[in-house]
Amino acid sequence: MPKAAAPGDMIACPECDALLRAVPLGPTERARCPRCGSLLVSPRVRSFLQVVALAFTALILMMAAVFFPFLGIAAHGLSHESSVIEVALAFSDGWLAPLSVAVLAVIVGLPMLRFCAIIYVLWPLANGRPAWPKARAAFRLAEGLTPWSMAEIFIVGTAVALVKIGGLATISIGPAFWAFCGLVIVTTLKNAFMSRWSIWAALERS
Incomplete structure (x- = not known):
């Protein structure tokens, strides 16, 4: 059975309120909501x-x-x-x-x-x-x-x-x-x- 994610490891989409698990990203990677496609995380150097x-x-x-x-x-x-x-x-x-x-x-x-x-x-x-x-x-x-x-x-x-x-x-x-x-x-x-x-x-x- 998969381990439940801690609240601090979750991120909510500001557009559709989808609750997603956050994963570490590289300097050039971006995370988008799979439901509506909104940009969630965009780390920059x-x-x-x-x-x-x-x-x-x-x-x-x-x-x-x-x-x-x-x-x-x-x-x-x-x-x-x-x-x-x-x-x-x-x-x-x-x-x-x-x-x-x-x-x-x-x-x-x-x-x-x-x-x-x-x-x-x-x-x-x-x-x-x-x-x-x-x-x-x-x-x-x-x-x-x-x-x-x-x-x-x-x-x-x-x-x-x-x-x-x-x-x-x-x-x-x-x-x-x-x-x-x-x-x-x-x-x-x-x-x-x-x-x-x-x-x-x-x-x-x-």
Whole structure:
């Protein structure tokens, strides 16, 4: 009779919830779900260091995106430039103050917290050292914040708004807009390089 697998040796497909036995993979091997074909595990050589570098890059781009001018609008001889932080603080008076806090949280605060948590978890592992204290809790926090980090959605909403007001005023795009676009690209690359199963396995070994 085959021996039952330990819970730590199992992996669940994020698409179809199939529960599968995890097996060690080589640096160039990938594991896919036999039911739906979704990619489950994709180890990469030096992936931890690459993810840390991309997370640092994302933090720098986020700070630039917050404080540099985002958009400029000119109409009828009047013009105005504003940054993301200025737009959020415009709602900081009266009963709209919670809206200001929510905007800053989902666009700036939560993504930066997630990047910091990922750096905290992977920095010692990328350098061949034991994980720092509370690394598992930090990575669990980073994973839990993923659906609430809406910097990418903010860019999509801004693009839609630009199309709608483009005929009413002259719009100039500031450096913060391009910083946000770069942030979306860097975040996508980070997600492509990051193998969650490999990180959990490294934390278990550590």
